[in-house]
Amino acid sequence: MPGSYFKNRLASFGYAFAGFIAFVKSEPHARIHAVATLVVVAAGCWFHVTKSDWLWLIWAMALVWITEMLNTVIEKMMDHLSPAIHPKVKFIKDLAAAAVLVAAIAAAITGGCIFWPYLLS
Numbered sequence: 001m002p003g004s005y006f007k008n009r010l011a012s013f014g015y016a017f018a019g020f021i022a023f024v025k026s027e028p029h030a031r032i033h034a035v036a037t038l039v040v041v042a043a044g045c046w047f048h049v050t051k052s053d054w055l056w057l058i059w060a061m062a063l064v065w066i067t068e069m070l071n072t073v074i075e076k077m078m079d080h081l082s083p084a085i086h087p088k089v090k091f092i093k094d095l096a097a098a099a100v101l102v103a104a105i106a107a108a109i110t111g112g113c114i115f116w117p118y119l120l121s
């Protein structure tokens with residue numbers, strides 16, 4: 001039935017939103033990203049950055065959020081499926097953390113390139 005199709009899609013958005021809220025509530029790293037996001041958005045508004053600057057900032061922030069969420073998923077999944085100490089688990093977790101590091105470095109460089117000229121002017 002078309003009615004239940006849209007109801008199910010709406011429910012899926014609800015689950016995704018609930019997942020995001022749970023992530024921010026339970027993970028200290030997520031709260032750091034939330035603060036960083038607010039600071040970047042405030043700085044973008046303050047300096048009136050251009051539309052293309054906003055697009056770069058949005059993608060950089062999204063990349064960090066997405067990698068951090070996937071890192072958390074992998075950590076939780078490994079803790080659930082393989083709670084014992086194992087070198088493969090260490091490799092998997094460290095690699096997932098490295099993905100966040102790469103995203104964070106790329107985002108920091110992006111932010112620096114965008115805001116530096118505004119700070120100088």
Ligand SMILES: Nc1ncnc2c1ncn2[C@@H]1O[C@H](COP(=O)(O)OP(=O)(O)OP(=O)(O)O)[C@@H](O)[C@H]1O
Nearest residue numbers: 029075082083084085086087089090091093094097
């Ligand atoms: N089951 C395991 N077997 C082997 N090494 C593990 C295991 N669980 C965690 N480690 C390793 O121990 C170190 C710390 O892991 P932990 O999960 O506490 O990371 P963290 O980034 O500090 O996590 P959090 O996001 O909870 O702060 C990492 O190098 C990780 O790979």
